[in-house]
Amino acid sequence: MTPPTVTLAKALNTALRHAMREDDRTLVLGEDVGTLGGVFRVTDGLTEEFGEERCFDTPLAESAIIGTAVGMAMYGYRPVVEMQFDAFAYPAFEQLVSHVAKFRSRTRGALPLPLTVRIPYGGGIGGVEHHSDSSEIYYMATPGLTVVTPATVADAYSLLRRSIASPDPVVFLEPKRLYWQKDEVALPVDTGPLGWAAIRRPGTDATLVTYGPTLPVALAAAEAAAEHGRSLEVVDLRTLSPFDEDTVAASVRRTGRAVVVHEAHGFAGPGAEIAARITERCFYHLEAPVRRVTGLDVPYPAPLLEGHYLPDVGRILDAVERLEWPATPRTSGAAA
Amino acid sequence: MTVLDAPAPHAAPRAPADARTALRLYRAMVVGRAFDRTATAFTRQGRLAVYPSSRGQEACQTGSVLALRPTDWIFPTYRESVALLTRGIPAEDVLTLFRGDRHCGYDPAAHRTAPQCTPLATQCLHAAGLADAARMRGDDVVALAYIGDGATSEGDFHEAVNYAAVRRAPVVFFVQNNQYAISVPIAKQTAARSLADKAPGYGATGVQVDGNDALAVHAAVTEAARRARAGAGPTLIEAMTYRLEAHTNADDDTRYRSADEVAAWSAKDPVARLERTLLDDGVLDAAAVAETAASADALTAALRRDFAEPPRRDPMEMLRHVYHQPPHHLREQAALLAGAADEADGADGDGAAAARGGEHR
Numbered sequence: 001m002t003p004p005t006v007t008l009a010k011a012l013n014t015a016l017r018h019a020m021r022e023d024d025r026t027l028v029l030g031e032d033v034g035t036l037g038g039v040f041r042v043t044d045g046l047t048e049e050f051g052e053e054r055c056f057d058t059p060l061a062e063s064a065i066i067g068t069a070v071g072m073a074m075y076g077y078r079p080v081v082e083m084q085f086d087a088f089a090y091p092a093f094e095q096l097v098s099h100v101a102k103f104r105s106r107t108r109g110a111l112p113l114p115l116t117v118r119i120p121y122g123g124g125i126g127g128v129e130h131h132s133d134s135s136e137i138y139y140m141a142t143p144g145l146t147v148v149t150p151a152t153v154a155d156a157y158s159l160l161r162r163s164i165a166s167p168d169p170v171v172f173l174e175p176k177r178l179y180w181q182k183d184e185v186a187l188p189v190d191t192g193p194l195g196w197a198a199i200r201r202p203g204t205d206a207t208l209v210t211y212g213p214t215l216p217v218a219l220a221a222a223e224a225a226a227e228h229g230r231s232l233e234v235v236d237l238r239t240l241s242p243f244d245e246d247t248v249a250a251s252v253r254r255t256g257r258a259v260v261v262h263e264a265h266g267f268a269g270p271g272a273e274i275a276a277r278i279t280e281r282c283f284y285h286l287e288a289p290v291r292r293v294t295g296l297d298v299p300y301p302a303p304l305l306e307g308h309y310l311p312d313v314g315r316i317l318d319a320v321e322r323l324e325w326p327a328t329p330r331t332s333g334a335a336a
Numbered sequence: 337m338t339v340l341d342a343p344a345p346h347a348a349p350r351a352p353a354d355a356r357t358a359l360r361l362y363r364a365m366v367v368g369r370a371f372d373r374t375a376t377a378f379t380r381q382g383r384l385a386v387y388p389s390s391r392g393q394e395a396c397q398t399g400s401v402l403a404l405r406p407t408d409w410i411f412p413t414y415r416e417s418v419a420l421l422t423r424g425i426p427a428e429d430v431l432t433l434f435r436g437d438r439h440c441g442y443d444p445a446a447h448r449t450a451p452q453c454t455p456l457a458t459q460c461l462h463a464a465g466l467a468d469a470a471r472m473r474g475d476d477v478v479a480l481a482y483i484g485d486g487a488t489s490e491g492d493f494h495e496a497v498n499y500a501a502v503r504r505a506p507v508v509f510f511v512q513n514n515q516y517a518i519s520v521p522i523a524k525q526t527a528a529r530s531l532a533d534k535a536p537g538y539g540a541t542g543v544q545v546d547g548n549d550a551l552a553v554h555a556a557v558t559e560a561a562r563r564a565r566a567g568a569g570p571t572l573i574e575a576m577t578y579r580l581e582a583h584t585n586a587d588d589d590t591r592y593r594s595a596d597e598v599a600a601w602s603a604k605d606p607v608a609r610l611e612r613t614l615l616d617d618g619v620l621d622a623a624a625v626a627e628t629a630a631s632a633d634a635l636t637a638a639l640r641r642d643f644a645e646p647p648r649r650d651p652m653e654m655l656r657h658v659y660h661q662p663p664h665h666l667r668e669q670a671a672l673l674a675g676a677a678d679e680a681d682g683a684d685g686d687g688a689a690a691a692r693g694g695e696h697r
């Protein structure tokens with residue numbers, strides 16, 4: 001029998017439901033998460049099943065949502081909070097950076113915070129201003145936070161379960177434009193622990209390192225490259241911090257070339273860190289400098305212009321072509 | 337004019353507006369209603385990315401704008417389309433943000449109107465700061481910040497009211513209590529008896545007013561602006577109203593409120609109500625009603641015509657205004673956008689030069 005078809009949003013919803021069923025310390029709070037079921041319906045039906053004390057609408061105050069969740073976590077609950085959109089999490093930044101990230105180390109392990117902060121992020125859905133930020137670098141730059149972002153339906157379920165179960169605070173970034181992506185998956189499913197990357201497509205000539213919203217773009221680029229005789233390996237990071245250096249380095253050592261692809265800004269963006277680590281680990285294996293294909297270094301543009309902002313297949317293929325190839329392209333399998 | 341029952345110090349003043357003001361209000365409301373209907377129709381035709389309707393809140397928006405002087409500043413949110421229109425911003429420019437070609441469709445300095453604010457309550461601080469700056473300069477300028485009931489829970493709102501009260505900044509915080517923050521009703525937002533009640537704790541004046549009565553709103557804002565100009569500090573006005581449409585066209589309001597509730601508030605429609613009052617008072621007659629309807633039709637017809645044109649799409653626009661001088665990495669990206677990807681490695685591809693040229697035009 002084929003497994004049922006599930007959207008990524010539904011997989012997240014199911015993960016919350018299962019986590020709440022298994023552990024009554026799990027709470028869901030945020031703006032519009034109750035009656036409405038969240039603006040993306042990720043919390044749909046949770047208040048119905050678990051009641052107002054386990055899934056509830058808070059006053060409209062992000063700093064309060066995360067700050068009170070800190071107190072709840074201190075008292076033994078496992079709160080899962082929803083920030084409605086990427087740019088609306090900024091009012092809570094103080095709580096996240098000054099407290100959530102630092103509680104374990106400040107208290108020398110006495111008060112770890114098992115708290116999950118879900119944030120829909122990224123563009124590509126025609127949203128107006130402040131609804132399309134790629135804010136991962138702010139969280140990645142904060143020691144103490146685990147930063148996770150699924151790109152597949154199975155990972156959406158599994159990584160959210162793993163995040164809620166984590167003894168550390170997790171910033172769980174949900175790529176908005178993948179919410180309606182469907183796959184055939186039987187839930188529950190376990191795709192492994194946090195901190196591990198996945199190879200989504202094997203290849204031999206170059207490695208595309210990506211995550212979240214740009215995974216499908218990178219896969220499409222690899223498909224297009226294959227038609228021109230280039231075999232691209234696609235690595236999906238899944239967890240941005242901690243960063244899975246081993247999987248990435250092993251891949252780049254095999255292929256000798258790397259392009260980091262993400263939607264966030266390029267300047268001082270995630271790709272800078274990733275490229276630096278690849279260079280450190282793979283210097284003698286690299287045939288070319290690591291390239292980056294990223295969103296532009298501008299405030300996220302108005303919806304009618306976002307197509308020019310977002311990395312697309314063409315930009316990825318351009319970057320791949322500039323990886324200092326020998327005059328005759330290597331054939332598949334030639335790279336060792 | 338109706339003022340909601342509220343204990344002192346919340347009672348709004350009852351100064352009756354003159355006939356000329358009443359007619360201006362009526363006209364702005366009818367035009368605003370027609371504009372809002374047209375914008376909502378555009379969402380169904382896919383011509384707007386999104387639209388947060390003002391339907392039901394026209395008395396709040398026209399009454400407040402018309403109580404201010406053109407030299408005063410307003411700080412609108414995404415909800416204030418009718419306020420912008422009443423300020424004299426061309427209809428097409430009011431919708432630019434929602435069509436998706438630009439983040440702000442008008443010149444804020446020219447209209448003394450800040451860009452429409454999406455992150456909730458953040459504009460309250462801008463209004464407090466601008467008002468304080470005007471006070472320090474000795475200018476006779478008032479700032480009015482619009483805010484929804486839900487957003488009064490945000491820290492920035494409280495910081496702004498407190499700051500303005502301490503500094504005696506000439507600000508009016510104008511809360512449109514339309515009963516919901518997306519799906520969350522006011523009872524889940526605050527345990528306070530009224531939002532106006534929040535003002536006294538900060539040393540500001542709190543006023544509650546019937547937000548479906550344009551004359552009452554006009555009177556309340558006129559008085560708040562007068563007090564601000566006189567150095568008496570900020571006023572927090574809570575206008576009791578209702579949003580008759582969903583939060584935006586993308587929202588399904590049947591999930592969180594009943595048809596009966598919407599119908600009950602529809603019966604208090606602010607546009608119909610002012611029309612009735614003015615007809616009864618003899619300020620308005622059938623001919624003036626017809627003439628106002630005709631001018632609203634003319635505006636929406638022109639808007640539909642303007643919207644038939646394809647929207648502006650200049651990709652270079654997004655790079656041009658990030659800095660006064662584009663740094664080299666943005667010039668490289670301009671080259672990339674211009675299709676000169678091969679030159680993007682050097683700082684001076686054709687596209688980069690073009691982008692720089694664009695900056696200095």
Ligand SMILES: Cc1ncc(C[n+]2csc(CCOP(=O)(O)OP(=O)(O)O)c2C)c(N)n1
Pocket residue numbers: 031060062084088091415454455456483484485486487488514516517518579583
């Ligand atoms: C800081 C912040 N958090 C969340 C949002 C998402 N959001 C947009 S509108 C809205 C509800 C606002 O309700 P209210 O303040 O009552 O204003 P209304 O829309 O009813 O005019 C929410 C939660 C936001 N824009 N900014």
